[in-house]
Amino acid sequence: MLLIDEVAHTNRWRARHPGEKALLSLGLLALAVGLPPWPGAVLTATASLALLVVGARIPPRTVLRLLRLPLGFVVVGTMPLLITLGGDPWIALAPDGPFRAAELLGRSMAAVSCLILFAATTPLADSLPRLRFLPPAVTEITLLVYRMMFLLLDTLCVVRDAQALRMGFRGRRATYRSLACQGSTVFIRAFERARRMESGLGARGYDGTLRVRVAERKSSPAFIAASLLLLGGVVLVTLVMIP
Numbered sequence: 001m002l003l004i005d006e007v008a009h010t011n012r013w014r015a016r017h018p019g020e021k022a023l024l025s026l027g028l029l030a031l032a033v034g035l036p037p038w039p040g041a042v043l044t045a046t047a048s049l050a051l052l053v054v055g056a057r058i059p060p061r062t063v064l065r066l067l068r069l070p071l072g073f074v075v076v077g078t079m080p081l082l083i084t085l086g087g088d089p090w091i092a093l094a095p096d097g098p099f100r101a102a103e104l105l106g107r108s109m110a111a112v113s114c115l116i117l118f119a120a121t122t123p124l125a126d127s128l129p130r131l132r133f134l135p136p137a138v139t140e141i142t143l144l145v146y147r148m149m150f151l152l153l154d155t156l157c158v159v160r161d162a163q164a165l166r167m168g169f170r171g172r173r174a175t176y177r178s179l180a181c182q183g184s185t186v187f188i189r190a191f192e193r194a195r196r197m198e199s200g201l202g203a204r205g206y207d208g209t210l211r212v213r214v215a216e217r218k219s220s221p222a223f224i225a226a227s228l229l230l231l232g233g234v235v236l237v238t239l240v241m242i243p
Contacts, residue, residue: 002150002153003062003065003066004066004116004119004120005123005124007058007062007066007120007121008119008120008121008122008123008124009123011056011057011058011120011121012055012056012057013055013056013121013122014121014123015217016121016217016220016223017217017218017219017220018122018126018127018130018217019130019219020219020220020223020224020227021117021118021121021122022118022122022127023224023227023228024051024117024118024227024230024231025048025114025115025117025118026114026118027227027228027231028044028047028048028114028117028231028234029044029111029114029115031043031044031231031234031235031238032044032045032107032110032111032113032114033107033111035234035235035238036238036242037102037103037106037107038103038106039237039238039241039242040110040234040238041106041107041109041110042106042110043234043237043238044110044113044114044234045106045109045110045113045114047230047234048110048113048114048116048117049063049113051117052113052116052117052120052121056117056120056121058120063116063120066116066120067109067112067113067116070109070112070116071109071112074104074105074108074109074112075105077104077108078101078104078105079101081094081097081100081101081104082094082097082098082101083097084097124143124146125143125212126214126215126217128142128143128146129143129212129214130214136209140209143212144197148190148193148194148197151193152186152189152190152193155185155186155189156182156186159181159182159185159186160178160182163178163181163182168181
């Protein structure tokens with residue numbers, strides 16, 4: 001199980017209605033995108049991280065682990081903004097590069113924090129079956145792909161451990177050979193599991209629609225009111241702090 005899925009099943013807000021968490025997370029995301037980077041992005045990112053740690057009771061170290069990978073992509077993506085090419089000298093620091101990079105970094109990290117607030121508090125199995133406005137085929141394919149992804153990930157880990165025990169990564173040639181074997185093994189097992197899943201669904205009377213039991217969640221008016229109050233407070237503070 002991936003870390004974000006483990007956290008989504010064990011956090012304090014696990015039993016809350018997904019719609020409440022979507023209102024809060026997507027509301028903060030809209031503010032992170034729509035408000036000026038300073039101070040809007042800083043406020044939305046701070047609010048998202050505080051809700052993760054204080055509200056959902058996710059340890060700060062886990063939150064940092066969840067943010068580590070997106071942060072790496074964002075930092076790498078801001079690097080081209082810092083330099084300019086084709087002048088004299090041919091490569092130089094862009095005059096407004098640091099300012100634009102800081103804006104992009106702040107807005108991107110605020111948006112990522114808001115998305116992680118929803119993803120780390122709501123399992124996909126809770127939210128996806130409630131999206132009744134989507135075509136049933138879309139939700140079914142998404143659920144199947146989501147399930148198959150973990151099965152193939154487990155298969156990949158098992159094959160990799162077996163190869164490591166047999167000194168399969170001792171040198172460069174052995175590593176390339178082991179990686180090629182991993183790819184072929186996972187490819188073959190993916191088809192095998194797909195056939196077995198199709199046979200299993202057919203044996204259970206699959207008629208083109210997957211029926212999933214969705215646990216009932218009651219909405220909390222207090223939580224919704226607090227979320228709207230927080231969103232309004234972020235907008236108000238941002239407007240006051242804009243120079």
